[in-house]
Amino acid sequence: MVRPQQSHNLYEEDPDETKELSQKAQGHKGEKVVQEVSKETLAQEHDRHLKFHTENALQPRNIILPMSYCPSKVSLSQAKRTRIRDLRIATGDLDEVILLRTLTEPVVHSASVTIVEDEHGEIARLTVCNLEDSMNDPVLSKDSTLAIRQPRWTIAPYGGYYIRVDHPSDLVLLDLTAPLVPFEWRSLDKDIPSKTAAGWKKEGDMMFLKKKFRQALACYERGRKALGTDAAYAVLIDLYRKRCGVNIVLLRFDDASKDLAHAIKLHAKSEQALHNSDLADFDAVKAWLYSKNMSDPLHIASRISRPLRDLAVRIKFDIGVFQTTADYDFPRLSSSVGPLNLHIDAASYTSDTEVKQTFHHGRGLFAKRDFLAGDLIMAEKAFAMPGYLVNDRSSECSLYSLELVQKLTANPSLRREFFDMDDGGYWPVNAWEITAGEDIPVDVFRVEHIRRRNCFAAPMRSVDVLTQATPVRNGFWIHTSYINHSCLPNSVRTFLGDMLFLRTTRHIRAGDEITAQYVTPELTLGERQEKYKSTWGFECDCRLCQVDDQVGPAVEQERMALFNELKVTAQKLGAKPTKTALKRFAKRLRELEVLYREDHYADLPKLCLVHPTLFLTEAWRGVKNTDKMIESATKLLRYFGIEVLALGIDFEIAKNSGLVNVECVRALKYLAEGYTTKGQPELASSILRTAKVWFKTITGTDVGSEEFLKI
Numbered sequence: 001m002v003r004p005q006q007s008h009n010l011y012e013e014d015p016d017e018t019k020e021l022s023q024k025a026q027g028h029k030g031e032k033v034v035q036e037v038s039k040e041t042l043a044q045e046h047d048r049h050l051k052f053h054t055e056n057a058l059q060p061r062n063i064i065l066p067m068s069y070c071p072s073k074v075s076l077s078q079a080k081r082t083r084i085r086d087l088r089i090a091t092g093d094l095d096e097v098i099l100l101r102t103l104t105e106p107v108v109h110s111a112s113v114t115i116v117e118d119e120h121g122e123i124a125r126l127t128v129c130n131l132e133d134s135m136n137d138p139v140l141s142k143d144s145t146l147a148i149r150q151p152r153w154t155i156a157p158y159g160g161y162y163i164r165v166d167h168p169s170d171l172v173l174l175d176l177t178a179p180l181v182p183f184e185w186r187s188l189d190k191d192i193p194s195k196t197a198a199g200w201k202k203e204g205d206m207m208f209l210k211k212k213f214r215q216a217l218a219c220y221e222r223g224r225k226a227l228g229t230d231a232a233y234a235v236l237i238d239l240y241r242k243r244c245g246v247n248i249v250l251l252r253f254d255d256a257s258k259d260l261a262h263a264i265k266l267h268a269k270s271e272q273a274l275h276n277s278d279l280a281d282f283d284a285v286k287a288w289l290y291s292k293n294m295s296d297p298l299h300i301a302s303r304i305s306r307p308l309r310d311l312a313v314r315i316k317f318d319i320g321v322f323q324t325t326a327d328y329d330f331p332r333l334s335s336s337v338g339p340l341n342l343h344i345d346a347a348s349y350t351s352d353t354e355v356k357q358t359f360h361h362g363r364g365l366f367a368k369r370d371f372l373a374g375d376l377i378m379a380e381k382a383f384a385m386p387g388y389l390v391n392d393r394s395s396e397c398s399l400y401s402l403e404l405v406q407k408l409t410a411n412p413s414l415r416r417e418f419f420d421m422d423d424g425g426y427w428p429v430n431a432w433e434i435t436a437g438e439d440i441p442v443d444v445f446r447v448e449h450i451r452r453r454n455c456f457a458a459p460m461r462s463v464d465v466l467t468q469a470t471p472v473r474n475g476f477w478i479h480t481s482y483i484n485h486s487c488l489p490n491s492v493r494t495f496l497g498d499m500l501f502l503r504t505t506r507h508i509r510a511g512d513e514i515t516a517q518y519v520t521p522e523l524t525l526g527e528r529q530e531k532y533k534s535t536w537g538f539e540c541d542c543r544l545c546q547v548d549d550q551v552g553p554a555v556e557q558e559r560m561a562l563f564n565e566l567k568v569t570a571q572k573l574g575a576k577p578t579k580t581a582l583k584r585f586a587k588r589l590r591e592l593e594v595l596y597r598e599d600h601y602a603d604l605p606k607l608c609l610v611h612p613t614l615f616l617t618e619a620w621r622g623v624k625n626t627d628k629m630i631e632s633a634t635k636l637l638r639y640f641g642i643e644v645l646a647l648g649i650d651f652e653i654a655k656n657s658g659l660v661n662v663e664c665v666r667a668l669k670y671l672a673e674g675y676t677t678k679g680q681p682e683l684a685s686s687i688l689r690t691a692k693v694w695f696k697t698i699t700g701t702d703v704g705s706e707e708f709l710k711i
């Protein structure tokens with residue numbers, strides 16, 4: 001890509017361009033740079049971008065990761081100090097740190113960009129990626145003092161170089177009183193007006209209303225410091241409560257829970273009756289907030305005020321709570337979800353499943369009890385469900401979810417379960433050993449490896465997918481992510497807001513491995529395996545893949561040729577084909593059937609037959625040929641790997657080692673419709689009972705089943 005100079009937004013990067021530059025930088029790795037650009041030019045360019053950002057409509061944020069490197073863990077006091085002049089291209093020393101002072105307000109969009117100088121007055125452009133930042137409430141505001149670990153030059157897309165930081169933990173914002181800060185910079189300490197605690201609280205509230213959350217936190221903290229030791233409990237409690245609320249908004253649950261534990265402790269101390277109670281024990285309250293269940297051993301519900309109680313509930317749901325039953329009020333949950341309200345207050349249910357080692361597929365999820373077809377196996381609240389989908393699997397310069405990095409950065413307590421997820425072996429190869437007791441670092445490249453393997457695309461409500469094109473979002477459900485893929489899965493994932501509900505497609509016994517489809521299997525084995533390999537790094541060895549492999553490429557090609565021919569014919573025939581045309585179509589379809597040998601595919605899906613058979617079923621229905629419709633719908637189920645028996649007034653699933661999906665539910669509906677027409681209402685009712693179970697399986701709940709299955 002050739003960038004037009006001057007007039008455009010040069011602070012935003014393009015994945016392909018970054019990749020190219022990253023590769024170019026490898027050729028110059030370790031070289032020093034002579035900066036030819038003056039302080040004035042950098043400042044002018046920056047002003048132009050500040051203006052550009054205020055005056056132009058901006059593109060969606062483009063979060064790009066360059067070549068991977070691990071975060072530094074050197075302590076600031078032990079690090080070697082370096083200067084801008086000594087930085088090198090594409091490589092930083094893990095033991096080095098540079099002190100920088102920001103000279104401008106930042107431009108914040110995909111990254112935070114500012115101009116900095118070092119202790120020696122040398123200047124550079126600094127780009128910090130993956131920061132929780134905004135122009136309205138910037139982290140890197142003018143006159144901030146920063147320490148940056150393992151600083152390095154990155155080649156800029158339009159020529160020149162800039163200092164780029166990818167790992168949030170490589171950046172430390174320094175207080176001007178920190179011993180590291182050069183003496184000359186200390187005089188920059190802004191004059192902080194003197195206010196009373198009430199004044200700071202009011203100012204904090206104003207900042208909160210303006211969505212300047214970081215400034216609100218600073219005001220509440222100043223308010224707290226302004227209070228004397230004999231301060232009235234009520235004012236102090238209020239300041240902690242407000243700080244807790246702001247920390248929740250910023251996804252800083254670890255800090256929010258500390259604030260709340262302080263507020264509750266002070267509340268207990270302020271009341272004679274609670275003075276010596278367990279509520280006055282900060283650690284006990286904090287442990288309760290992290291206890292992951294809704295039991296109330298401290299009798300919080302009856303002993304603290306409503307505003308504190310509400311915050312406690314909020315924090316507990318956001319950290320995650322669990323229940324031990326599969327009971328959910330689905331109609332209520334379903335009606336509470338909307339485009340502006342994906343986060344629902346519900347507990348997860350995972351106690352009847354466990355993560356164990358499998359023979360060949362790493363860890364997997366296993367049933368701890370028997371489940372019948374349609375049963376809820378587990379339910380889980382999302383660990384993170386970022387606001388928008390930035391997902392480009394085809395690009396090596398990957399795009400990922402910023403909010404996820406923020407949540408992990410702000411909450412060390414939540415990192416272990418996240419980083420236990422499969423990262424494809426990235427960390428041991430690319431980074432250092434984490435010693436016991438050490439916080440797990442947030443390596444953004446590792447986060448991306450985990451994202452690729454473990455995130456799910458989720459609609460707002462799975463039921464919506466049946467009737468309309470529905471946008472999907474990325475999300476993480478950690479317990480669910482231990483489920484391995486099978487093209488013949490025994491479970492289906494469904495979504496309601498940020499809750500995932502997993503149901504069985506068939507009977508599962510205690511001890512069985514639970515499997516799910518990562519994506520709908522492609523018709524040809526090659527394409528299927530390619531997809532699994534490129535995204536998840538495995539080759540599927542399920543029974544269907546094994547049998548498809550034995551069939552060989554010649555038969556596969558024949559199948560695909562016939563499949564494509566039937567697809568074109570179906571498109572041409574459209575919604576109202578003639579009976580003669582349908583008979584001809586059915587004849588060609590039988591030729592495709594022959595290409596699936598019954599001895600090979602005894603109970604397995606015959607994937608190429610599915611779509612033409614669905615077309616034929618609906619076409620026979622259209623021309624009101626009930627017998628043909630029933631025959632075709634029964635075959636459709638068979639091609640999904642499901643054998644059904646209609647015996648007198650009873651309907652039965654004789655075998656099901658295949659796929660349960662919306663087309664299967666439709667096939668059942670058509671069968672029920674057919675038998676109703678033929679004057680067999682009991683049989684039709686029996687079929688509809690199974691259809692309801694499957695509807696629940698594929699949407700998570702039976703909300704909407706009456707309407708969908710109306711005949």
Ligand SMILES: C[S@@+](CC[C@H](N)C(=O)[O-])C[C@H]1O[C@@H](n2cnc3c(N)ncnc32)[C@H](O)[C@@H]1O
Nearest residue numbers: 361362363422453454481482483484485536538
């Ligand atoms: C979402 S994780 C599943 C849990 C994973 N097995 C673990 O140990 O954490 C996805 C990874 O599991 C493995 N996997 C999943 N399904 C598989 C399958 N059918 N065959 C082989 N490996 C599989 C692959 O390594 C894949 O990248």
